[in-house]
Amino acid sequence: MNDTLLRIALLLIDTIIPISLGYILHKKGIVTQEGTKKVITFNVRVVFTVLAVISFWSLHIGPAIFWVPVIALVITFLPYFIMMAATKKNPDPRERGALVTAGMLGNTGTLGGLVCYLLLGPAAFAYVQIVAVIQNVLLITFNFPVAQKFHDMAVAGEGKAPMKKRSFAELFFTWNQVALIGMIVGAGLSLAHVPQPEWLQMVFKPLVHISAWIAFLPVGLLLDFEAARREMPKTLWLMPLKFILMPLVVWALCAAVVTNPVMAATLIIVSSCPTAINSVLTCALYGLKTNIAVSSFMTSTTVFALVMCPIYFFLFR
Structure with missing residues (x-):
């Protein structure tokens, strides 16, 4: 129980405090929008790597648990295709890109991991990390290029520059994707069975908390309650996608192919995680409508905490 309370306390410390601090800094005018972007860029390019x-x-790379990564891909890409189709007639690329990003990215590793651990134990937490790793790879290799494309469409539509046709290398090999090199290096060291120094694990734990602070601080810096309230009608229709359609689809898939009840419950919970903090950071990084992502983040997190968590506690306890 003490360990559970500690995890909850750390979650609050790593989320509410940096968001609040960022909001105060924003209100006091201490940090500018340019400074905010520099903070985000440092997190993406240095800390993430x-x-x-x-x-x-530290991963033991071998025969993977097959259905976890497969369903993780469904959890990530089904909302993307739905949002691309649903926003097809939206004439504003910055708004459309923000909606697609908010619908696609879920708060898996932090919030999903904690809920699954509290309900289902350490095994569930491990399953969540597999999903989170896949989504982190896709954030860098897929979502960033998508956001870049919407940014280019917006710039062209505003007459600032013609629509730039970017090559594969320009989209997928930028400094914002440098963490992918870190993933490849780490995986190579694991496959080569190179022992990891113990001091790295000692560095890793505080660095996770530092990264969370750097990730959540810009949310407070970008937070505009009035603007988020105005954008809320545009994001409310994301709620049925996240909290009804996705859990039902994943429940059906798990009923068909997954025999482990803990794995199935974990994947269902993960499929309904609220909009990720990374959606806010991605929108800020690529000049999309950040208030859309902030509104979706606030609304979906509230619904997840007040509605979905009690349901899952009743179903899976």
Whole structure:
């Protein structure tokens, strides 16, 4: 019980405090929008890369649990295709890109991991990390290029520059994707059975908390309650996608192919995680409508905490 309370306390410390601090800094005018972008860029390019090397190095890469990564891909890409179709007639690329990003990215590793651990134990937490690793790879290799494309469409539509046709290398090999190199390096060290120094694990734990602070601080810096309230009608229709359609689809898939009840319950919970903090960071990084992502983040997190968590506690306790 003490360990559970500690995890909850750490979650609150790593989320509410940096968001609140960021909001105060924003209100006081201490940090500018340019400064906010520099904070986000440092987290994406430096901290993410170091964490990627250490975490992938510590993985025991072998025959993977087949259905976890397969269903993780469904959890990530089904909302993407639905949102691309649903926003097809939206004339604003910055708004459309933000909606697609908010619908696609879920708060898996932090919030999903905690809920699954509290309900289902350590095994569930391990399953969540597999899903989180896949989604982190896709964030860098897929979502960033998608956001870049919407940014380019917006710039072209605003007459600032013609629509730039970017090559595969320009989309997939930028400094924002440098963490992918860290993943490859870490995986290579793991496959080569190179022992990981113990001091790296000692570095890893505080670095996770530092990364969370760097990730959540910009949310407070970008937080505009009035703007988020105005954008809320545009994000409310994301709620049925996240909290009805996705859990039902994953429940059906698990009923068909997954025999482990803990694995099935974990994947169902993960499928309904609220909009990720990374959606806010991605929108800020690529000049999309951040208030859309902030509104979805706030609304979906509230619904998840007040509605979905009690349901899951009743179903899976």
